[in-house]
Amino acid sequence: MTDPRSSGAGCAIAVFARPPRLGQVKTRLAAAVGDETALNIYRQLLEHTLRQVSISGLPFTLFAAAQSDELAALAHCYKGEVALQHGDDLGERMAAAFSEMHNLTDAVILIGTDCPVLTAGHLLAAQQMLLQSEVVLGPAEDGGYWLIGSANDSLWRNSSVFDGVQFGGSQALAMTVHGLQRAGVSASMLPVLWDLDTEQDYQRARSLGML
Numbered sequence: 686m687t688d689p690r691s692s693g694a695g696c697a698i699a700v701f702a703r704p705p706r707l708g709q710v711k712t713r714l715a716a717a718v719g720d721e722t723a724l725n726i727y728r729q730l731l732e733h734t735l736r737q738v739s740i741s742g743l744p745f746t747l748f749a750a751a752q753s754d755e756l757a758a759l760a761h762c763y764k765g766e767v768a769l770q771h772g773d774d775l776g777e778r779m780a781a782a783f784s785e786m787h788n789l790t791d792a793v794i795l796i797g798t799d800c801p802v803l804t805a806g807h808l809l810a811a812q813q814m815l816l817q818s819e820v821v822l823g824p825a826e827d828g829g830y831w832l833i834g835s836a837n838d839s840l841w842r843n844s845s846v847f848d849g850v851q852f853g854g855s856q857a858l859a860m861t862v863h864g865l866q867r868a869g870v871s872a873s874m875l876p877v878l879w880d881l882d883t884e885q886d887y888q889r890a891r892s893l894g895m896l
Contacts, residue, residue: 696792696812698738698745699782701770702731704753717884727798729896730881734798735763740805743794743812748782776847779833787838794821794834799880801895803831811875818873820865826879828855840868 703710705728708720715723738745747760748770760767768785772778779795786793792815794808807823814821815836823832829852840846846864850857865872881890890896 695790696743696794696815697786697790698741698743698808699786699793699795700734700738700745700747700765701750701779701782701795701797702734702747702756703727703750705731705755706753711882713882714884714887718887726881726887726896730801731759731798733801733895734796734803735759735765737803737805738765738796738808739763741808741812742805743808744790746786748778750778775852776850780841780844780847783835783841784838784844787835787841791838792816792834792836794832796832797880799882800825800831800878801881801890801893802878807832807875807878814873814875819870820872821875822858822861822872823875824858824877826877827882828859829853829857829880830861831878831880832875833861837870840870844868 705724707724710727711723714726746766746768747756748768749756750770752769757767770778771781782795783793792812794811811821811823811832811834815834819837819840821834822830825831835841846868847861848864850860850864862872879886881887887896
């Protein structure tokens with residue numbers, strides 16, 4: 686992993702992604718549209734996310750859920766690094782990524798690949814907010830969040846912020862805010878966006894010409 690401070694950025698992005706494998710991505714969507722269509726949509730969302738990250742100009746590392754030549758190739762295509770996620774559940778993996786990235790840079794922005802309306806502007810807005818805030822969250826319409834950013838490296842050492850958080854549920858944002866409050870940290874909020882998880886979301890994206 687390269688040092689983001691060498692570019693003077695002071696902020697880097699962690700992109701969480703699963704290997705693009707048939708039957709293993711977008712499973713909720715696949716129940717309605719089929720595995721092949723779901724995989725194609727996932728690949729489009731992955732490319733969209735990396736494109737916006739690249740446009741932002743911020744250095745990034747793609748944290749893969751498992752070894753994947755395709756993810757490694759994509760990361761390198763967009764001039765990023767690639768690493769493996771570590772931990773028993775998503776909360777542990779996110780905290781570990783924050784800790785690892787904070788060894789290299791003061792501010793870290795962590796995102797997934799589910800948001801079709803994500804833009805480089807959203808990422809740069811998060812970067813600016815992290816100059817004043819310890820944590821930034823990007824709320825999603827379904828009660829989750831599309832971004833979490835940190836400017837507090839000590840928060841993730843032996844962290845309990847994500848303990849009990851039910852990711853993918855309608856209370857993920859509220860539970861994360863509660864975990865932050867337990868740690869004595871308040872979060873600033875970005876605009877509410879939406880993720881593509883269901884057939885309804887897919888049709889919404891298509892109607893907007895995104896897929």
